[in-house]
Amino acid sequence: MTRPTLAPEAPGTQPKAGARRLHPLVRRTLAAGETWVFAALIIMMAIFTGLSPGKFLTLNDLSLNAQTTAPFLLMAIGETFVIITAGIDLSVGFVLVLCGVVAGEYYQSNGGATAGVGTIWVGAILGLLTGAAFGGLQGVAVAKLKIPPLIATLMGLGIAEGLSYLITGGHDLATVPNTLVSSIGTGSIAGVQWLIVISFLTTLLFGLILAMTRFGRYTYAIGSNPEAALRAGINVDRHLIKVYALSGLMAGLAGILNLAYFATTTISGHPLDNLVVITAVVIGGASLFGGRGTMLGTFFGVFIPELLATGLIIAGVNQYWQYILTGLVLGAAVYLDQIRRRLRERA
Amino acid sequence: MTEPLLEAREVVKRYGQVQALDGANFTAYPGEVVALIGDNGAGKSTLVKTLSGVIRPDAGQILVEGSPVSFSSPLDARKYGIETVYQDLALAPDLDAAANLHLGREIYRWFKPLHVLDKAEMRRRAVTAFADLGIHLPDVTAPVGTLSGGQRQSVAVARAVAYASRIIFMDEPTAALGVVQRERVLENIRRVKDRGITVVLISHNMPEVLAVSDRVEVLRMGRRVARFTTSETTVDQLVSAMTGALTIEEP
Numbered sequence: 273m274t275r276p277t278l279a280p281e282a283p284g285t286q287p288k289a290g291a292r293r294l295h296p297l298v299r300r301t302l303a304a305g306e307t308w309v310f311a312a313l314i315i316m317m318a319i320f321t322g323l324s325p326g327k328f329l330t331l332n333d334l335s336l337n338a339q340t341t342a343p344f345l346l347m348a349i350g351e352t353f354v355i356i357t358a359g360i361d362l363s364v365g366f367v368l369v370l371c372g373v374v375a376g377e378y379y380q381s382n383g384g385a386t387a388g389v390g391t392i393w394v395g396a397i398l399g400l401l402t403g404a405a406f407g408g409l410q411g412v413a414v415a416k417l418k419i420p421p422l423i424a425t426l427m428g429l430g431i432a433e434g435l436s437y438l439i440t441g442g443h444d445l446a447t448v449p450n451t452l453v454s455s456i457g458t459g460s461i462a463g464v465q466w467l468i469v470i471s472f473l474t475t476l477l478f479g480l481i482l483a484m485t486r487f488g489r490y491t492y493a494i495g496s497n498p499e500a501a502l503r504a505g506i507n508v509d510r511h512l513i514k515v516y517a518l519s520g521l522m523a524g525l526a527g528i529l530n531l532a533y534f535a536t537t538t539i540s541g542h543p544l545d546n547l548v549v550i551t552a553v554v555i556g557g558a559s560l561f562g563g564r565g566t567m568l569g570t571f572f573g574v575f576i577p578e579l580l581a582t583g584l585i586i587a588g589v590n591q592y593w594q595y596i597l598t599g600l601v602l603g604a605a606v607y608l609d610q611i612r613r614r615l616r617e618r619a
Numbered sequence: 620m621t622e623p624l625l626e627a628r629e630v631v632k633r634y635g636q637v638q639a640l641d642g643a644n645f646t647a648y649p650g651e652v653v654a655l656i657g658d659n660g661a662g663k664s665t666l667v668k669t670l671s672g673v674i675r676p677d678a679g680q681i682l683v684e685g686s687p688v689s690f691s692s693p694l695d696a697r698k699y700g701i702e703t704v705y706q707d708l709a710l711a712p713d714l715d716a717a718a719n720l721h722l723g724r725e726i727y728r729w730f731k732p733l734h735v736l737d738k739a740e741m742r743r744r745a746v747t748a749f750a751d752l753g754i755h756l757p758d759v760t761a762p763v764g765t766l767s768g769g770q771r772q773s774v775a776v777a778r779a780v781a782y783a784s785r786i787i788f789m790d791e792p793t794a795a796l797g798v799v800q801r802e803r804v805l806e807n808i809r810r811v812k813d814r815g816i817t818v819v820l821i822s823h824n825m826p827e828v829l830a831v832s833d834r835v836e837v838l839r840m841g842r843r844v845a846r847f848t849t850s851e852t853t854v855d856q857l858v859s860a861m862t863g864a865l866t867i868e869e870p
Contacts, residue, residue, distance in 0.1 A: 485733065486725050486727070486734035489714075489718065492711070492718075493718075497709070497712060500711050501723075504722040504723030506723050563712065
């Protein structure tokens, strides 16, 4: 029964853009978090290339970087959505392991190293479903039980880790189908590693979903003002559950790729993935207070620590400076966000 | 007089021991600005929440154009063309004016089940909606958090006006504003009225009520105690009714 009040009409009273103001596009570009991250990335690359001409940033370096970063990139996709809702997901690295374990367990009892493509698909889908279901349950804890995200996913982290050890008895499963390892794990398509293809395309897909669809819009709205979202008729609880399920699903996909790449479940190999991922998302301009963040920013944010590490090694600087520099960049990113918020509140 | 557009009859709402509404009546007629006033705790907010679907009354009737209705959520009330401008405005500060205007009512393009937002269309409609109300926003693509208090208020009002076909509730719309911005809000109320939409103004500010309303209904202790035609009323009369020195309706 809503009246179409918004019918087009000759807007004789169009607001005039102030002549001295910056063009909105310029202003928005300067205000966007990812602009600064991108600038930082370029400067870093320039410095390292200057320090070691010809050595840094060969295609080989880039693709090696991208390959080892693929699981982080995938987890960062889900984490970006979660952080934009003003939440946090600490469980990602442990859900990655759990999903790898579930798939690995299925492969071990269904043909092991010689398992066929059909089995591989079933195992992978089981892993993905495990991730989505696990994430979804954490979402229920956050949305319905009102457990703060930090605690809900800390709880999930413990449960995922415990389950992984219980299922495997503490021993890594190393009978991974050869076909999986040689294709997804280490193989390429048209000269590009599958890990890169899968992680980049997934990033692109969810970047578009975040920027262009209702799902993305509601994610921003809930992070920005949950009460307003609720009064606008958005089912906030259901959306939060979906967002945490997405984060679990991405960790699951990362788990399958991890299993394929290392040909083992790497149970104890991901204790700090969550912090790496959160660092990347925050460096990429997402606000821990919610409502802000982009997939492009996250994409840059994931590669900054990696490029720092590679660059430092190639430049002959002790690579452990990487951690110090990453820490400083993280601090700077959050400080910038604080300044932005304070300026806005003054407006 | 014409048939009431929205009517509350003997509405009761209890919160534990507190009797927020004790058989309250309320009437709004088509195309008028009616002010709902009362002291703190008189039941204004509870009554508005009841009429806009935020809370359900324990007893009593709500009628829209004479027929009884039951709202289980603000969405139900919206279906009857009833919108609310909340005191806190209920805007998402990180989203721009166009996104806030369409929040929960997005417009899509391409294959509809994909829910791809038609941002250009939403922006275009937003510009039109603001222009219709004579609101000038320097940039509809700026996050509303960067706008001034008055501009934010305008965005919230424009949103309500864009979808309200019958009634807009405005809960203390000027409480947090400066003098100039306050004047703009009152101007907005007049414009909304000019479009034939009924405005229910909840306010503490008596001069403001007298300046903008056609009628005034007074609540005290969960009941309506008086009704005035604004042009025949003084601040003293309103205050007497609010404080209990004057009761025109049977208690």
